Amino acid sequence: MPAKTLEETVAKTLAKTRKPRSSRTGRATMADVAERAGVSAITVSRAFKRPELVAPELRQRILDTAQSMGYVPNQAASALASARSMTVAVLIPSMTNMVFVETLAGIHDLLLPRGYQVLIGVSHYAPLEEERLIRTYLQFQPDGILLTGTDHTEVTRTYLAALRSPTVHMMELLDDPDCLSVGCSQEEGGRLMTTHLLERGYRRIGFVAVQLDPRTMARLDGYRQTLEEAGLYDEARVWRLPDPSSIHLGAAMIDRMMAEGSDCDAVFFCNDDLAQGALFQCQRRGIRVPDQLAVAGFNDLPASAWTTPTLTTVATPRYAIGRHAAAMLLDLMEGREPAQRRADLGLTFIAREST
Amino acid sequence: MPAKTLEETVAKTLAKTRKPRSSRTGRATMADVAERAGVSAITVSRAFKRPELVAPELRQRILDTAQSMGYVPNQAASALASARSMTVAVLIPSMTNMVFVETLAGIHDLLLPRGYQVLIGVSHYAPLEEERLIRTYLQFQPDGILLTGTDHTEVTRTYLAALRSPTVHMMELLDDPDCLSVGCSQEEGGRLMTTHLLERGYRRIGFVAVQLDPRTMARLDGYRQTLEEAGLYDEARVWRLPDPSSIHLGAAMIDRMMAEGSDCDAVFFCNDDLAQGALFQCQRRGIRVPDQLAVAGFNDLPASAWTTPTLTTVATPRYAIGRHAAAMLLDLMEGREPAQRRADLGLTFIAREST
DNA sequence: GGCGCTACTGTTAGCGCTAACCTTGACCGG
């Protein structure tokens, strides 16, 4: 009986001409503020979101009223009505690795002042975990997505392709013109360091790769290419370990090399914390660096300028990468075409005492 | 003319008996899935959120249909309708300080598997910034809030009091029975270390306080109390600097002490990274540690077990604090009373070579 | 005087989901 239903609806509508002063949650709503300020709800909405559309005095009165009532806009309702969540999902492999924390800082510094919120997901270097996270964060209908690296599962790629949400890849550079990327050439970093070691006269240069993520492997590639060109590459001087990078592991590697009777005159560690651990252990064991063994790292962590000896390394512009990626994403989210689809932010080689 | 309005409404309602297959955003909605699976929307909702209410085969069919359509629930709509955002706001003072990053890891590990999302705010040790962040995060109607420390502005306190959202304070312990807190006694840490230094025979013990946040000041208090009891407190051996803690600053402090002709035979640094910097600089300047100068830190950062000499410090259970705080919050959010309102997770004193 | 224009403010409808209630049919025991 549709007639009855309509009658009922009308009756109910009339009955609650004015609702009790607050919503279900006990918080003031936009309608409450509107009523108190003697305007309509939409005007309150505009006073907050499009202030230029409301007469200055009225706007001030509305804002004052809202303040006095402790009104806080409901972001879920806003997101639902406007189809804009003002949220960006960021996926990084690790939170304990300073490199990504600083990238995050760059992202935060750019996006937060512009009203965007950041949802941080940690994939622990596992593409499958990343896929799970993507699924979770899609529920938030993020206006944009920032991904680390380029090794994503097929499903992740499908999700992202099916989605409208703008996406920018960080750290590594992509040649695919459909993808936006900001980063630096990890391979180039590997070449820079290896070339430096060759120039310093080292001939039996080892490489320690851990975590085995694509960035580490790219550095290894750069190392291998350079040594192969010099006719000095020897697989026996390459160590590959899936473990996460740590000072402890770096120290352990020195022990292992000694135990194995390695003939290296220099070792290029894929990460600064490994190299720092190696330096500490060399000091303990009385191995003179760089005379007996040269040690090199990657990323330029803060302590690397202070160890004894100080550590030769390659500085990566991670803060700048985060900031730049966020800026590109912002362009996309606001409908502008970013200046470039692929931004190489370069590397800085830092020669110190350890080589 | 209400009659006409009603007629119009009915006409429109009939017209769109079935909407086009997707929503405004182009994504499949629950209604789309329901139609395809031949059930009502609420059943789809239940298949996801209350699976025990839907017959197993039907549930599977719904989930399969959803999957095949690439359906992702809209969290904003869910939050609006259910008044539960499944979101927790976490405010920490710094992201580059490992202590808080590990706290975050504990929080994540507990909350994410239970379906909660975490919004991270960084206050940069500024209560006013924290207040701003609180205001921002309240828009998300978080189901719970985790705060670091106890120095909040009056406005922050007012907001939190006006709010229903459960709140747990981390790191420091509160005596206020209205507040839940998880942490350890920073003051106790200061006493532990100072007592240790006294026992080792040091008599002119200095203290370097940086950042000057409440936790640092509490450690300083513990130090002062202990030395006063021993009749050895001397204000001239206390340095207070507002700068953030860093290796660099620790090294600089050694230089400054030398330049000032300080007579300390031991220095207690309020943070491990400062102490590490001091150790590095002592090594550079040929100051023998601990013979000429003992060095002590706080927090037990990873590198502290590897420096030369290794660093005496106090380990704080930050991961456990994060996890425990999250567990208490979860209890509150799910309507249970937590086992205790104030959890002291203790400290571990670690004697190493530097003292 | 009428037209267009700008500057404000309001009305209506609906975003996608779920709480609360309602219906249906199967099963059970006396």
Add this chain to the structure above:
DNA sequence: CCGGTCAAGGTTAGCGCTAACAGTAGCGCC
């Protein structure tokens, strides 16, 4: 055979906000 119970699914209304459109007033101008 009937009332009671329960599991499984549906109906209705509305969460709090904003897009889109619809006024309305005031002004300038020919």
